[in-house]
Amino acid sequence: MSTIFRPYTPTSQRSDRSARDRLRHRQKIKETIRNNIGDILAEESIIGRDKDKIIKIPIRSIKEYRFIYGENSPGVAQGDGKQKPGDVVQKGSPGEQGVGQGGGDQPGVDAIETDVTLEELIAIMFDDLELPExxxxxxxQVVSDDARKRKGLRHAGIRPRLDKKATAKNRIRRKLAVTGARGINFEEDEQRFPFHKDDMRYHHVVPTTRxxxxxxxxxxxxxxxxxxxxxxxxxxxxxxxxxxxxxxxxxxxxxxxxxxxxxxxxxxxxxxxxxxxxxxxxxxxxxxxxxxxxxxxxxxxxxxxxxxxxxxxxxxxxxxxxxxxxxxxxxxxxxxxxxxxxxxxxxxxxxxxxxxxxxxxxxxxxxxxxxxxxxxxxxxxxxxxxxxxxxxxxxxxxxxxxxxxxxxxx
Amino acid sequence: MTASISELQKWEERIRELVHKFGLKCYPQEFEICDHNEMIGYMAYSGMPSHYAHWSYGKSYERQKTMYDYGVSGLPYEMVINSDPCVAYLMRDNTLLLQILTIAHVYGHNDFFANNFTFTSGTDARYTLEMFKNHGARIDSYIEDPSIGIELVEEAIDHAHAIQFQQSRNLAIKRLDIDSQRMRKWEKAQAPDDPYWEIHPKREYVAPELNKLPLEPEDNILSFIAEHNPYLPAWKRDVLRIVEAQTKYFIPQMETKIMNEGWASFWHYRIMNELALDQGLHLEFIVRHNQVLRPHPGSINPYHLGFVMWQDIERRWNEGRTGREYTDDSKSGATPGMEENDTPGRKKIFEVRESDRDTSFLRRFLTVDIMRELELFQHEKRGQDRVITKVSDEENWAEVKETLIKNVGTGSIPVIKIEDADFGSQRTLYLRHYHDGRDLLLEYAEHTLKHAKALWEREVVLETVLNSKRSLLKLAGDSLKVERL
Structure with a gap:
C-alpha cells in the first residue's frame, strides 16, 4: 500500500477553521479596551495624535489562569561553558523552556499590542458615554433662517418647484383612463395627449431649523x-x-x-x-x-x-x-x-x-x-x-x- | 522551489524502505500539503482541524501569526498527529530537501506514537480524529442551542481550561473502581499479621471511613466535579468531560517531548545519511539539521538534548559501558560484523523508546558527561534577577539533574488533589497542593480557584505551602485570603 499524499487545496476552497475563534478573541480584546478606556486614553502616546494614525496600544493579553509555580521554582538551562555560579541569567524567567509545550507554564507573555486607529478608540469611548441622550x-440648536426643506406636493406652485416625475406619472394615469373609457388608441392614431393643468405637481417647501x-x-x-x-x-x-x-x-x-x-x-x-x-x-x-x-x-x-x-x-x-x-x-x-x-x-x-x-x-x-x-x-x-x-x-x-x-x- | 507530489512520493518510498529496514514499527502514514497560513492554524489547534471552538485558539492563532509575520519565530517544518493512520502536514513552500527531511522525521514520531507506553496506554490512536470531530460537533451543538449559546459555553470552557491539567499524569496507572478502593482501605485498617501478637499490647481498632468522598485523594478534578456537583446541567457536565478527554490526549506528548523529538531527530539523521543524497542536497541537510538541533543557550532545546541522549545510549550499550543499568550479561558490546539491528545498543534504544517517559528517561540515561557537554546549569530567582546557582560540577550535577527532571513534562504543573468534597460539612471542596519546594504563583492560584469555584458552585479552598509555612488559600468575596495552618 502506498502512502497517501493529499495535494494542496487553496485556502479559498476550504473553510477557515479559526475564523470564529479569532473573531471571538477580537471581541474579547475590544471588551478589554472598553473596560480600560480611561487608562488607555490617558497614555502619553495617544494624547495629541492624528485621528487617522494607527496607534499601538499595549493591552494585557487575556490571561488563561492555571495553577502554576511561582518565582521560587528553579530551572535548568543550557550554557556555553562560560557560566559560573553567581552569573545573572536574565531578568525574566528562562526557566520555562520549550519542554512541556502546551503546558500551562507561560505566565511570561503579558501584554499584546493591538492596532487601532484613534478614530476607533474614540468611537469606543463615546459608546462608553452612552451618547444619544x-x-x-x-x-x-441654532435656527438658521435660510434653511428650507421639501414637504409634500401641491397642485399650485412656481415653475422651478415643478415635480417632473410626479407630473409625468399623473399624465400617464390620465392617459390610460382616457384610453380605457373612450377606446382611443393614441399610439396608432398619432394623436397628441398633452399635459393638463391637473397633472401638475409642485414641491411644497417649508422653512426649517438646522x-x-x-x-x-x-x-x-x-x-x-x-x-x-x-x-x-x-x-x-x-x-x-x-x-x-x-x-x-x-x-x-x-x-x-x-x-x-x-x-x-x-x-x-x-x-x-x-x-x-x-x-x-x-x-x-x-x-x-x-x-x-x-x-x-x-x-x-x-x-x-x-x-x-x-x-x-x-x-x-x-x-x-x-x-x-x-x-x-x-x-x-x-x-x-x-x-x-x-x-x-x-x-x-x-x-x-x-x-x-x-x-x-x-x-x-x-x-x-x-x-x-x-x-x-x-x-x-x-x-x-x-x-x-x-x-x-x-x-x-x-x-x-x-x-x-x-x-x-x- | 516547491516539490511536486510525484517527486515527494518517490522519496517517501525510499524512506519507507529504510524505515522498515531499521525495524521501526509505524502506523500507516498520510501526508497533507498545506500553506503557511494553514500551518499556523494547525499549530493553534494542536494539529486538529476539527478541534472544538474556543476563543483561546483564536488568541493562539493571532500570536503565532504575529510572530511569524514579524519574523520572530519561524514555523515548524512539520506537524504530526498521533493517530492511526498517522497524519502529517507538509508545508508547500519548503524546499525539496526540507520535505525529505520532514518525511524522515515524521516517521520517527510515527514510530514513537505507535510504540511508547504513554501513548499506547493513554490514548487510542484509531479513534483520535473521530474523537476530536465528535467533541467539536458536541460543543457546536451547545453553542447553537438557543437555550445555551456561545457565551455560556465559552464561560464553561474557560473554567474547565483553568483546571484541565489537574489530572492524573501517568495514564498507564489504571484507576481502581470505588469498591476496590473501599476494599483496600478496609484491608489497611486491619491489624497486620503479627506472629508475636500475644506479647504485644493490643492495638485499638480504628474503623476506616468508607463513605468519605473522595475515598482517596483524587487528582482528576474535572471529572470529579462533573460527577459530584449535582447542580450542573447535563451540557456543562459534558463540556467538562470533553475538555478532560482532550487534555488526556495531549498529556503523553507533554510527557515525552524530549524523547519524542530526540527519537525523530535520531532517525531522520540516520535515514538521511543512508539515502546517499547528492552533494547539494546533503549540504543543505547538514545546515538544516544543525539549525534544528543546535543548543539554545539560556533554555533547553529538546531536540538537541534528546538526540544527544539517544546517540549516547546506543553508543554506550554497544561499547558495553552500561554502568548500573547493564543487566544483559550475555554479550558485552557489539561484535564487529554484527547486523546493525542486532547490536545491543540498537536493541536498547528500541526498548527504552517503549518503556520510558521524559522523567524516567532523564533519570536513567542523562549522564554527568552529557550534562557537562551541554553545560547544563541551574538558575534561581535572587532578588530581581535570575541567577545561576549551580553548574554541573562534581558536587552539584546530581541536584541540577533533579531540578531538570522536575521541570520536564507535566512536572511543571503543580500536583493538586481533592482531599475532601464536604469539608466542614459545608460541601466545600478541599484541595491540597503536594508541595515539592516550589510555591504556587498566588495571582494565578487566586483566579484558578475562582474558576474551580464557578464549576463546583460552592466554596473551594486550597492547602499549600507558602514561604515554608502551611497555608490555606480561601476566596473571600472577590479577593484571596491566606490563612496560616
Missing part, C-alpha cells in the same frame, strides 16, 4: 509660574479629549488657545503647551480675552462655543470677584463652560482653590472638575459631559452624578 443637550455645525473651543490655561509640566500635561490631555469630543459632533471645529497669567493673550498651540511664564494669576484676564474674541469672531448665534479653563486654582484674591463675573458672562454665550482645577497629588491642599469661589456660579452649563492624576481624566471628562443639566439647575452645588467621584465639587 447627551448629544441633544450638548448641542445648541443645527449649525460650527464649533469653537476655547482652551484657556493658566501659564503662571506655578503650572509645572505635570499640570500642563494633565490640562493638555483634557483639552485633547474635549477636542475629540467636539470634533465628533461638528464638521467645522476651531480651537483658540488663550494663555494667561496676570494678562492673557491668544497664542499658538505650540506656545500654549510649552511656554512657561512666571508671575501671578488673574483668572479674569483669561476670561475677558475669551469674551473679546467671541465678540469679534465667533458670534454665539452661529457658533457652538465650548470653553474650558485649566488652572491650579492659585488666583490673586483680589481678582476672584472679577473672575466670577467674567465666568458668568462666559456661561451665557457658551454651550458648555468648564473649569478644571489641576492638583497633582502632593500639591493639593497647600495652595489656594477656586472651587469655592466658582461655586457661586449658578448656570446650568457651568461645570467644575478636579484632576489629580491622569487616571482621573476620563471620569472627570465623563462627568463634565454627562451631568444631567436639565435635572440639576444648580449645577455648581450638586455632587457628581456619574462615577467621577473625584470631580465632586465642594
Amino acid at each position: 447627551l448629544e441633544k443637550k450638548a448641542l445648541r 443645527e449649525v455645525s460650527n464649533a469653537v473651543i476655547f482652551c484657556i490655561m493658566d501659564t503662571s509660574g506655578s503650572m509645572g509640566t505635570t499640570k500642563k500635561y494633565l490640562a493638555r490631555s483634557f483639552y485633547f479629549l474635549l477636542y475629540q469630543f467636539v470634533r465628533q459632533k461638528y464638521q467645522n471645529v476651531e480651537v483658540v488657545f488663550i494663555a494667561h497669567h496676570t494678562e492673557a493673550k491668544e497664542v499658538t498651540e505650540e506656545e500654549f503647551f510649552h511656554k512657561v511664564e512666571s508671575g501671578g494669576t488673574y483668572i479674569s484676564s483669561g476670561y475677558r480675552r475669551a469674551l473679546e474674541i467671541i465678540e469679534a469672531r465667533y458670534h454665539p448665534s452661529l457658533w457652538n462655543i465650548y470653553a474650558f479653563h485649566c488652572s491650579d486654582g492659585d488666583n490673586f484674591y483680589s481678582d476672584n470677584e472679577k473672575a466670577v463675573q467674567a465666568a458668568d458672562e462666559l456661561c451665557k454665550v457658551c454651550n458648555l463652560f468648564g473649569y478644571g482645577e489641576i492638583k497633582p497629588s502632593g500639591s493639593a491642599y497647600y495652595s489656594g482653590s477656586m472651587l469655592e469661589v466658582f461655586g457661586q456660579i449658578k448656570h446650568e452649563n457651568f461645570q467644575m472638575v478636579v484632576i489629580e492624576r491622569k487616571e482621573d481624566l476620563w471620569p472627570s471628562f465623563k462627568s463634565f459631559l454627562t451631568r444631567d443639566r436639565s435635572n440639576s439647575p444648580v449645577t455648581g452645588k450638586e455632587g457628581a452624578t456619574s462615577e467621577g467621584a473625584t470631580s465632586a465639587t465642594p
